[in-house]
Amino acid sequence: MTARTVFFLSDGTGITAEAFGNAILAQFDIAVRRVRLPFVDTPDKAHQALRQINHVCETEGQRPLVFSTLVDREVLEVIRTGCHGMLMDTFATFVQPLEQELGVKSLHRVGRFADVSQSREYHDRIEAINFSLAHDDGQSDRDLQSADVILVGVSRSGKTPTSLYLAMQHGLKAANYPLIPEDFERRQLPPALLAWRHKLFGLSINPQRLAEIRSERRPGSRYASLENCRMEVSEAEAMMRRSGIRWLSTTTKSIEEIATTILQELHPQRLGY
Amino acid sequence: MTARTVFFLSDGTGITAEAFGNAILAQFDIAVRRVRLPFVDTPDKAHQALRQINHVCETEGQRPLVFSTLVDREVLEVIRTGCHGMLMDTFATFVQPLEQELGVKSLHRVGRFADVSQSREYHDRIEAINFSLAHDDGQSDRDLQSADVILVGVSRSGKTPTSLYLAMQHGLKAANYPLIPEDFERRQLPPALLAWRHKLFGLSINPQRLAEIRSERRPGSRYASLENCRMEVSEAEAMMRRSGIRWLSTTTKSIEEIATTILQELHPQRLGY
Structure with a gap:
């Protein structure tokens, strides 16, 4: 069994995607090959990332895992539409229930280090x-x-x-x-x-x-x-x-x-x- | 509007819960008060954590947010059953689909730093x-x-x-x-x-x-x-x-x-x- 390829996909540094993904993967006794895809913050870069992900899917004959913390709507849309990997869209899963709970809309803003x-x-x-x-x-x-x-x-x-x-x-x-x-x-x-x-x-x-x-x-x-x-x-x-x-x-x-x-x-x- | 209390709950250090929770919270323009609950690795400690979470729920009149990366089944069961906060069980959401995708069971093992x-x-x-x-x-x-x-x-x-x-x-x-x-x-x-x-x-x-x-x-x-x-x-x-x-x-x-x-x-x- 070849190692499963795992992508960490983010419009920021990808550190959260990586920490979260690695913590989840530690629950599985499998071999993985990790690839960072940070700073994917435009639809163009999203298409580039897609090509890389989908290429792995074809050549390895199994779906790569994709841990994403994307927040930019346009970028996310490109990925959601075209991704042949198993997309774990970690933020989206919780942002919507939180919008309801808090009664406010989320900002969809990238990273927490802007204007650092x-x-x-x-x-x-x-x-x-x-x-x-x-x-x-x-x-x-x-x-x-x-x-x-x-x-x-x-x-x-x-x-x-x-x-x-x-x-x-x-x-x-x-x-x-x-x-x-x-x-x-x-x-x-x-x-x-x-x-x-x-x-x-x-x-x-x-x-x-x-x-x-x-x-x-x-x-x-x-x-x-x-x-x-x-x-x-x-x-x-x-x-x-x-x-x-x-x-x-x-x-x-x-x-x-x-x-x-x-x-x-x-x-x-x-x-x- | 009082600040919303946010708990980071983990059977390990809670660093992943905190990084993940903070990244999500950065999407919302709200005031929060953060509380770390690390090393919650026994049912006893889970009951203690529950008391703390549910006490906040009562005294503040609004549900605290609880970002959890718990993996211990027993501990998780205690929390799921009794938590009056809004529980964001971040691992569980992805572990089960991953078990299907990978065709292996997860280990439910705590932290990645054992025997460091x-x-x-x-x-x-x-x-x-x-x-x-x-x-x-x-x-x-x-x-x-x-x-x-x-x-x-x-x-x-x-x-x-x-x-x-x-x-x-x-x-x-x-x-x-x-x-x-x-x-x-x-x-x-x-x-x-x-x-x-x-x-x-x-x-x-x-x-x-x-x-x-x-x-x-x-x-x-x-x-x-x-x-x-x-x-x-x-x-x-x-x-x-x-x-x-x-x-x-x-x-x-x-x-x-x-x-x-x-x-x-x-x-x-x-x-x-």
Whole structure:
């Protein structure tokens, strides 16, 4: 059985079509070949997209799957009329019932990023990314009062990717600060953080997993040894408990899962919800 | 008219429910209050979520909207039976027709990030983030041969957020390199990049917009002056044309739009599609 071709069709970036389509496809144990068709925002481009979709249908002898988030009426009409693939018109399915429920007509407007350079939300998001970069790995103590979240944990517990994700996806200013042997000897959180305890969130990790991750970088080092990883993790967790800060284990979690949990627990004020 | 409450309900992170719901809501000119309900993966948690949803229905006197990507059958049953909100069961709508089309049953498995620490794809994504951080702003010339993409452009043209996004969302090793007055005098791309022309992608920007962005950081500086921004942009664009590298203007584009365009143009090899 050849892989099924899947198109993600959108008048914008197609990111929503792709995320949604992939989540649905994860429910099926089948091989797929993915093709992005973004920025299909004119009838001309719709006809081009149709040719590509229908060509696959002919040459592969099975209908490609087409996840669409098209909103432009004219473009949608071209696709609906001529598409030989299995069209999953994800928006249309819900827009009409919502028009009824809300008692207003939908705008049929493309994408949510139009005039992005004028948007406050977008501006804040870029600021958050810059902040998180400048405050990665305890690089700077400056301006921690404007941080929304400060992640703490031992080296390679997942702080950097999580901070960047929180900034990129949620516009949060997320600093991160390593817990190091000096802190363990002093038996206290890094002094710069003591004033911001309510914004702290700890990341911990299984020592075996940590040793694996560190060994990729510095094989055979004391830093990566299981013994040292056990000690650091145990000291770090003891410190988080003593300090009463919330924390979680990242061992089997994705960045997305870690970030979602932090948002649930910390309810950062700047977040819209 | 009070804002309509919208729930994003999922047995995983809810990121797909949220992205999908927000994209649909962008089609309506209404005020909304958003509530995330992630990790609803047991009937008990489903009953808790129901109480929260139905409470809003009572106190606000209008049905909340509920975007769900639930896949667990038991959880879904609890919600379907008891939900007083307007339930948009986004997966169910497409899973059944897909089962018919594909001739296989769906797995009803939660999330796509299970056992993430064991996944090669996830490992590569974290590696890509580390690479992009280490190669931000021309910090390192080392290992550029393993870069998937190298962005070039004047300071504040959008290179850093775009590189991090490409790494975070697409697992691409995205380096970025500033074009500076020295390069303009030499009338050549930075020497370290000459061997990697096929991976280069240029970002440019409208000089007025650039002056605004730079002025936020260094108001009144020569760096931020319109005159200097005009000169740098004009030199950079001339250099990109001479070098025959692809480029775009980021002025009115979001990170997502820039990244999608780069993927379309460059077709990086490591990308699955």
